[in-house]
Every structure is written in C-alpha cells, then in structure tokens.
Amino acid sequence: MSIPHTLKSRLDREHVHYDVLPHSQTFRAVAVAQTLRVPEQEMAKVVIVKVKERFVTTVLPATRNVDVPCLRKIFGTHRVRLATEKEILQLFPDCELGAMPPLGTLYGLPVYVDRSLTGDEEIVFEGGTHSEAIRMRYWDFAALVFPVVAEFHRSPSATC
Numbered sequence: 001m002s003i004p005h006t007l008k009s010r011l012d013r014e015h016v017h018y019d020v021l022p023h024s025q026t027f028r029a030v031a032v033a034q035t036l037r038v039p040e041q042e043m044a045k046v047v048i049v050k051v052k053e054r055f056v057t058t059v060l061p062a063t064r065n066v067d068v069p070c071l072r073k074i075f076g077t078h079r080v081r082l083a084t085e086k087e088i089l090q091l092f093p094d095c096e097l098g099a100m101p102p103l104g105t106l107y108g109l110p111v112y113v114d115r116s117l118t119g120d121e122e123i124v125f126e127g128g129t130h131s132e133a134i135r136m137r138y139w140d141f142a143a144l145v146f147p148v149v150a151e152f153h154r155s156p157s158a159t160c
Contacts, residue, residue, distance in 0.1 A: 002129070002132065003101075003129060004128040005094070007103060007106065007134075016140045017136065017140065018136040019134070020133075021132065021133040023132070023133060026131075027098060029043050032062070032124075032126065038124045040061065041116070043061065043124050043133075044059050044102055045062045045125070046058070046100045046101070046104075046125070046126070047066045048088050048104075048109070050080070050081050051071070051075045051079065051080050052075075054110075055083060055087070056110050056111075056112060057112065058111075058112045058113075059102040059111060059125075059147070060114035064154060066153065067154040068080055068081070068082070070151070088100065091109065092128075094128065095128040095129070096128065096130050098126075098130070100128065101126060101127055101134065102123075102141070102145070103141075103144060103145055105144070111147040112147060112149075113142070113150075114149075114150070114152055116151070117138065122136065123137075
C-alpha cells in the first residue's frame with residue numbers, strides 16, 4: 001500500500017518537498033526510526049484524543065507518551081481520553097490503523113504538536129501505511145497544519 005491519495009495530493013499541491021521512505025512493515029514509531037536510522041527525536045508519532053465531543057491530533061516524539069492529565073489542563077476539561085481504534089478508523093478511512101500522518105487538518109482535526117519537536121530541522125512520520133514514512137522540514141509541516149504548540153509529553157521533568 002502506498003501513501004494515501006489524500007496525503008500525497010495535499011503535499012504535491014502545496015509544492016512541499018518531502019521524501020517517501022519505504023521500510024519493512026513496522027508497527028511502532030520507535031521501530032520505524034531504528035529501521036530508517038532516523039534519530040528517534042525526529043520520528044513523530046500521532047495519538048488521537050477526544051476532547052469533549054471533538055477529536056484532536058496530537059504529535060509527539062516516538063519515545064514519549066501523551067500525558068492525558070496535562071492535556072486536561074491545556075484544554076480546561078476533564079473530558080479528555082484516547083480515541084478508540086474504531087473511532088480512529090472512521091476518522092482516517094484511507095490510513096492503516098496506527099499509521100495516521102500528523103496532518104490532522106486533512107481529516108478535519110486540529111493539530112497539537114509537542115514543543116519538543118519544534119526545534120528539529122526535520123520531522124519523519126508514518127505516511128498512512130506501516131511500510132512508508134515521510135520526511136520533510138519541520139517548518140514545511142508547520143506551514144501546512146498551523147499546529148498549536150504545547151508541552152504534553154510524559155517524562156520525569158515535564159510539568160504542565
């Protein structure tokens with residue numbers, strides 16, 4: 001399976017330079033980074049969360065986890081939870097489960113990027129399949145989705 005037409009046509013229409021990086025079928029972002037020999041910090045993963053009645057795309061380094069209590073503070077509500085697999089399949093019908101690209105705006109979702117990704121020159125992410133990743137400049141990615149930048153990863157030094 002190649003990257004979804006939705007994603008490819010948007011990148012091409014916006015004249016964004018990107019590289020498609022084929023790799024062996026892998027189901028975890030850290031494993032993709034290792035397979036492609038990409039710094040794990042530059043490998044982004046997508047976690048879809050439901051905030052009240054809407055869904056939000058969160059993007060963070062492959063080595064980090066979403067801090068749901070932190071997101072509750074950011075959104076000002078206790079009604080924040082991870083999306084179910086069924087919900088994700090409905091939101092991203094042309095993507096393999098777990099390989100959603102961080103361009104949530106293509107699917108009508110706002111995008112929140114963890115601050116730790118913003119200092120990297122490049123970002124690498126799954127391209128809708130478990131066997132192809134996409135590499136592009138971080139600022140090209142940001143210009144496509146206009147993400148909200150916040151700190152919401154879980155680590156010993158993270159505070160909200």
